[in-house]
Amino acid sequence: MLDLKNQIRSAVDASRARIIAIAEQILHHPELGYREFQASKLMRGLFIELGLPVQENLAITGCRAVLDSGRPGPTVALLGEFDALPVPTHPLADPSTGAAHACGHHAQSAALAGAAIALTASKAIEKLSGKIVFIACPAEEFQALDFCRKLIAEKKLVYCGGKAELIRTGAFDDVDVAMLIHGGSDHFSPASFNGFVMKKIVFTGKASHAGLKPQLGINALSMARQALNLIDAQRDTFDDQDSVRIHGIVTNGGAAVNVVPDRVELELQIRAKTPAAIQDAAVKVERCLQAAAMAFAGAVQVETLPGYMPFKSCPELEQLHAANLKSLAPEVAFSTGTHRGSSTDMGDVSMIIPSLHAYNGGFTGTPHSTDFLVTDPEKAYIQAAALLAMNAVDLLFGDAATGKSIAAQPTTLSREEYRKLMQETSRPSKWDYRKK
DSSP states (O other): OHHHHHHHHHHHHHTHHHHHHHHHHHHTSOOOTTOOHHHHHHHHHHHHHTTOOEEEEETTTEEEEEEEOSSOOOEEEEEEEOOOEEOTTSTTOOTTTOEEOSSOHHHHHHHHHHHHHHHHHTTGGGGBOSEEEEEEEOOOSOOOHHHHHHHHHTTSOSOSSHHHHHHHTTTTTTOSEEEEEEEOSSOEEOSEEOEEEEEEEEEEOBOOBTTTOGGGSBOHHHHHHHHHHHHHHGGGGSOGGGOOEEEEEEEEOOSOTTBOOSEEEEEEEEEESSHHHHHHHHHHHHHHHHHHHHHTTOEEEEEEEEEEOOEEOOHHHHHHHHHHHHHHOTTOOOEEOOEESSOOTHHHHHHHSOEEEEEEOOEESOTTSTTOEESOHIIIIIIHHHHHHHHHHHHHBTTTHHHHHHHTSOOSSOHHHHHHHHHHHOEEEEEEOSOO
């Protein structure tokens, strides 16, 4: 196996210029979620060039290629995201859309491309059992909610998260193990991430003159303020180990300053470490919303959208990843075991498939900020590509014993349980206390 890994490293090194060029092309043409048409075309073209069968238009812009050994064994998915997010002040932001790769997803695409190049060029598949699928994933950044809801209304989507949509449409149906390497400033693999649900909230009251007859109105902004106060007061009820986070924005605070607001809109994210903790927090939030509407004899409508499931890492995948990193860069420290309060749609995958979401170095700055930039392309692109490919070899070498063992591990949810939970999460609620 060592000889094969050395061949893969050589193939990655030989393709260094191509891998960096792919990263740079996506970096300098940032596209928001479900609009990654240039990046999708680039990745699809590479897969076709490598002679791999390709499925396209998965979750609108996603694509998937297959490298098949022809021998029985697990299917290992190597993933790369390619969406940007709106950070208009980023130095590499698109001036027309404000999109920028301030989370480093262009590096993931480059790593995925490099792994595909290396695994095909080295003819590694001849010594492996099972399949390797390369999945270019859209829309990891949960933003532009109104755009997403428009796509749902047009029946182009069901879920806003790219991997949830890929799961729904069957892209992971045959996958047994999944791995992704994210760009960062250090080398580590979180044990878990929070999941979340999204709530779009509309408080409805009654307009009136704010100076002359405020008593004749029903102030929707007052309802929203009190709801947020009630939610804040709930914080003592949350167990620290559940890592509950509730945060949001007012997207519409009223029409005019001299009119009692009759319509106020909010968006809230409710995050926690487990599906049960998310559900518990969501119930408490809805009670607060309902109580605020009742207190002012108004109405509140809540649309709940599934966000991401909590992420749970596979320790065995972390171990083989750490060993490969040590062989490439013995001086680099690699840590595991931490929980992150942020969220990733890799959580959805991890609920049903043993998964790895590792971070590799090469970046400086704060993710999602103007200073998040690549400073070491070798780590960000080249090393990550080699790691993805070498991890796949570990799982499928020979008769794929390691891959089979990991694939057989129990998961948090069955695929059917996952689908049911996602469907149950998508629901509207309404409470109306206005006089009839």
